[in-house]
Amino acid sequence: MFSGMFWTKNISSITNIKCTSYQFGAFFQSKRWKNGPSHWAVEKKNQTAIYKALEHFDDFYSSVYGKTWKSIRVALLSPQKYCAVINNYDNSEATATLLKNEGAFNMRDAIKGQKNQLKKQSEELKRKKELDAVHAMDRKLEKITQNKEHEELQTLYPKNVCIPDQVIDKEFLCNDNSIDWSRQIDSKSGLSTTALYDFIPTSKLKGREDWVSESEHYSYYEKYLKVPIDVAHEDDLNFPEHLQVYSFETSNVSSFQEPQRGSTGVFNYYLMNASSLLPVLALNLAPGDRVLDMCAAPGGKSIIALQTLYPDLLVCNDSSRSERLKRVLKDYFYNLKQVKFTMRDGRFIDETDLFNKILVDVPCTNDRLSVNKNDNNIFKKTRLKERFRLPELQADLLSNALKLITVGGTVVYSTCSLSPIQNDGVVQMALRRIWEESNHRFVIKDLKNALEPAKLFYRFGETFGMKYGHIVIPYLPANFGPLYFCKFVRIE
Incomplete structure (x- = not known):
């Protein structure tokens, strides 16, 4: 039997020893062994939503993105990078000076300069x-x-x-x-x-052995037949004059300070993932626009749209988080006369010929959130059916937006997912439905040339077989995204 166990007084001075004891007067070091796969702690970890999300993404995205998936995975598990959207309803000049002093750049000015350089x-x-x-x-x-x-x-x-x-x-x-x-x-x-x-x-x-062929990439939804669709190139991405967005340069991982309330009682800027800026820019907002943000919560994209000072009407709709949406917008605007809040299922909104700009930022797997937070995670066992039905819900929302938009109007569809099913796959499903159920005709805008100057801040996944839209790929030097978006313009 052991005569007893006690700790030495100077145990803190002993390095690289995790556990010590005396056994019959002999001093020895015990070794800690890793738990086996059947251990309760390991089994509990393997049941978390985060683990399930990573397991799913490792299996699925490695077949889509090949060797690039490893770097994307590291970026997803690392802190994301933010931009600061200056609030024009506060002292915007003072806020801009504050952000410049922190070392941030005005994204509009930087992209404009890059555009001129590329033009030259x-x-x-x-x-x-x-x-x-x-x-x-x-x-x-x-x-x-x-x-x-x-x-x-x-x-x-x-x-x-x-x-x-x-x-x-x-x-x-x-x-x-x-x-x-x-x-x-x-x-x-x-x-x-x-x-x-x-x-x-x-x-x-x-040298392209890791390349995923187009036929394999789109095999997930081959049952949806091709539909006739026109694609037109768009060479310029309009950045509204009054929209001021600041971000740190690539490879600069500095953080912004928390927003502060100014003299008008509203916060001086809004922090968000800078990739969320692109769908709003793709809408090409102009004075007098009537805008529907079909799935508006938590409100970041609605804030961007209002900071352009362009819309005559902005309907912020969300089927379940309308009250939270109101609170967020009231923190940034003391005058919301042009804003209307609704709490409807976007699939059944029926105000035709009212909106000339519609943003459809649909519920999705939210890949970055899914691999970092267990709370409200779509990969929870209790949300299994909801996750499997996501593409159908997304296609329903986009299809209805395409039916509501006026002739000459613009619809932008977006997700924060890397899944080709939820991205180009949903676009293809919605186009098929519109082609079968209406006489509407659309042209999809190819924004490759327009996005070229934005590569100063973003990394785009141009080599992964996107047929309709564009995707921001997370990577450490500029850890924005993931975000997919696709632009439609109704021509008939």
């Missing part, structure tokens, strides 16, 4: 191409002249006789009619036989 580079590239075309034409004319001189010389010599080197450049060889000289490669052109491989189809692209 594009113009220089265009001029270079024009000069290259002129030089190519000069070389072609020079070649034609040389060929003409060669033909004239040929008239002075009998057939099958070599033209003396003194008379013509050594580039021209004997006039042998048995050789088709037009199919030869000029050694002076810099071309080699490897250039011919550009025209030989390959069975596999080396």
Whole structure:
């Protein structure tokens, strides 16, 4: 039997010892072993919603995003990055000075500067191409002249006789009619036989073994047939003059101070994930707009829309969190005459020909929240059926928005999920329904060129097979997102 166990007085001075005791006067160190998979603590951990979300994402997203998923996963589990939306209903100039002193940048000014720089580079590239075309034409004319001189010389010599080197450049060889000289490669052109491989189809692209093919990427919803849809390029993303948003530069992980109430009694700025700015910018708000925020809670995107000072009417609707939405907006606005709050199921809103701008920021798996918080997590066992029905709910909401929008109006659909089912998949389902159930015609806006200057702050997932929309991919230097958005404009 052990004679007894006691701690030494100077145990704090002993390093790398987790447990000590005396056994028959002998001093020894005990080792802590990890619990096995059947241990109650491990089983309890494996039952949490966070664990279930990570397990699901590891299985699903690794097949969609390949090796990139590892870096996305790290970013999702790390603190997200915020931007500060200045409140124009407070002392906006003082707030802007405060944020500048903290080292933040005005996103509108930075994106505008990047846009001008890209425009300058594009113009220089265009001029270079024009000069290259002129030089190519000069070389072609020079070649034609040389060929003409060669033909004239040929008239002075009998057939099958070599033209003396003194008379013509050594580039021209004997006039042998048995050789088709037009199919030869000029050694002076810099071309080699490897250039011919550009025209030989390959069975596999080396270095792209981790690529997920388009057919596999969209196999999750192949049952939804393709529908005729027009896609139009949009080259500019309008950033309203009165909308002031500040963020820290890429790789700067500084945090903003908590907002403070100013002299008017409202908070001086609103903190949010900067990716949420993009769906509102995609609406291209203008003075006099009548806007519906179909799923408005907690209110961040509604705040952005109001800070543009453009809408004549903003309907903030949410089926379950309307009171919370009111409290948030009252913290930032002392005059809400143009705002109307409703608490309706967005699938059944029926005010047609009223709204020319509709934002459909649907309920989703909320990937960042799902891997960080157990509270209100969509991966809880009690919410299993709700999670499985999300794509159907999302398609219903988007379909109704597409029915409500006026001709010439804009609908923007968005999620904070990386799931291709909830993103392009839902867009495809909704388009199919509209095509079958109405005479409405839409064009989807390709914003790739318009988003190019915004790469100063965001990382876009341009190589993951998006057919309709655009997605912000989380990564540590600029840990925004995830956020997917797609822009529709009704043309009939």
